[in-house]
Amino acid sequence: MESVVSKKNFALIGAAGYIAPRHMKAIKETGNNLVAALDxxxxxxxxxxxxxxxDFFTEFERFDRFVDKWRRNTGKKIDYVSICSPNYLHDSHIRFALKSGADAICEKPLVLNPxxxxxxxxxxxETGQKVYNILQLRLHPSIIALKEKVQxxxxxxxxKTYDIDLTYLTSRGKWYFISWKGNEAKSGGIASNIGVHxxxxxxxxxxxxxxxxxxxxxxDTNAGFFKLKNxxxxxxxxxxxxxxxxEVKAQGQRTYRSITVDGEEIEFSGGFTDLHTRSYEEILKGNGFGLDEAYGSINTVSTIRNLAPVGLKGEYHPFCKKVIG
Known part of the structure; x- marks a missing residue:
């Protein structure tokens, strides 16, 4: 456990969001303190x-004032701002964190464009602060093992060129398309929302x-093909x-995740729950994933958003036939 002296002070933006509890848990499990939250x-x-x-705020202006006053009145500072807000606000909230003298820890996608x-x-x-992106799959034991094997x-x-099929289906109800997630200008679309990591x-x-x-x-669907270096x-x-x-529906499941490499399934369905805490541990040691690590995947989703679909030509995923029979 961290000693009291080394406790870091956090603020959190987007506290009512789906992913925010994992950040709260990570702040607590790493022995640190959440000073203020906004939603x-x-x-x-x-x-x-x-x-x-x-402290909790529903208005950004009051949250901003609190963070500023807290620093001046207590002689302390917010060390990190954790950002769980809608995708299109990440850029602005990261800027707020840096200009407030804090490092930013931001959910993926970090931003919408490179x-x-x-x-x-x-x-x-300008500020001397750092931006960290949560790229938790890089910390998943099965994924690390795959990387070592491939290397x-x-x-x-x-x-050597590997043949890979990536299939990810995560069912969403009608609410999804009414929310900001269903608005491409705010979420970046399907690829940004669920594919970026x-x-x-x-x-x-x-x-x-x-x-x-x-x-x-x-x-509700994006599909395509990448040629990677290997x-x-x-x-x-x-x-x-x-x-x-x-067969997945028959088991009562609404999510299907599969990655095959040369026809062999990579098993990584378990082990996700504590990856945010692992991410925080690494960030607190100075080992987090920064802007350079985030650049490639953000460039990819930005490109996908702007490419015209070619239809069922070339090396398309077999599930495409479910959409265009």
């Missing part, structure tokens, strides 16, 4: 399980994207329950 929605009883003493990262690098230099194989055969993980293991093709692009990837992402395999 326009005030039904936030979850905070009682973690930090009942934290040029936002270029600007944030300038603000990092070993590529050391022996540098020209998978793209990051694949490029981390198999190298940068050399070719990017989109086969399908609808409100892999060909067919990918399919959807929030539509109808596309989930029948």
């Amino acid at each position: 326009p929605y005030d039904g936030i009883g979850i905070i009682d399980s973690h930090f009942p003493e934290a 040029w936002n990262i270029d600007q944030l690098k300038i603000i990092e230099e 070993k194989e590529l050391a022996e055969n540098p020209d 998978f793209y990051d993980m694949l490029c981390w293991i198999f190298g940068d994207i050399e070719e990017n093709i989109v086969h399908l692009k609808t409100a 892999a060909n990837v067919r990918w399919f992402l959807s929030v539509n329950y109808d596309y989930i395999p029948e």
Whole structure:
């Protein structure tokens, strides 16, 4: 456990969001303190399980004033601002953190476009603060094991090309399309919302994207093909329950996640729950994933958003036939 002296002070933006409890838990489990939280929605009883003493705000202006006054009145500072707000607000909230003298810990996607990262690098230099992105798949034991295996194989055969199928379906109800998540201008679309950390993980293991093709692009489904330095990837992402395999539906499940490498399934369904705490542990040691690590996957989703779909041509994912029969 951290000693009292070394406790870090946190603020959290987007406290009522789906992912915020994992951040609260990570702050608590690393022995630190949540000073203030912000969310326009005030039904936030979850905070009682973690930090009942934290100040809470529903208006950004009052939160901003509190953070500034707290620093001046107590002689302390907010060391980190954890950002769990809607995707399109990340850029602005990261800027707020840096200009408030804090490091930013931001959920993925870090921002919606690569040029936002270029600007944030300038603000990092101006303020001397750091931006960290939660890329928790890089800390997953199964993914680390896969990376080590691939590195070993590529050391022996540098020209090897792997064939990969990425399939991720996470069913969402009608609410999804009414919320900010269903608005491409706010979420970045399906690829940004649910695909960005998978793209990051694949490029981390198999190298940068050399070719990017989109086969399908609808409100609830994106599918396409990547040529990476050492892999060909067919990918399919959807929030539509109808596309989930029948045998998975029969088990009462509404999510289906599969990555096959050369026909072999990579098992990584478990082990997700504590990865935010692991991420925080690394960030607190100064080992977090910064702007440079985030750049590739943000560039990828930005490109996907702007590419016209080519339809069922070339190396498309077999699930595409579920959409276009």
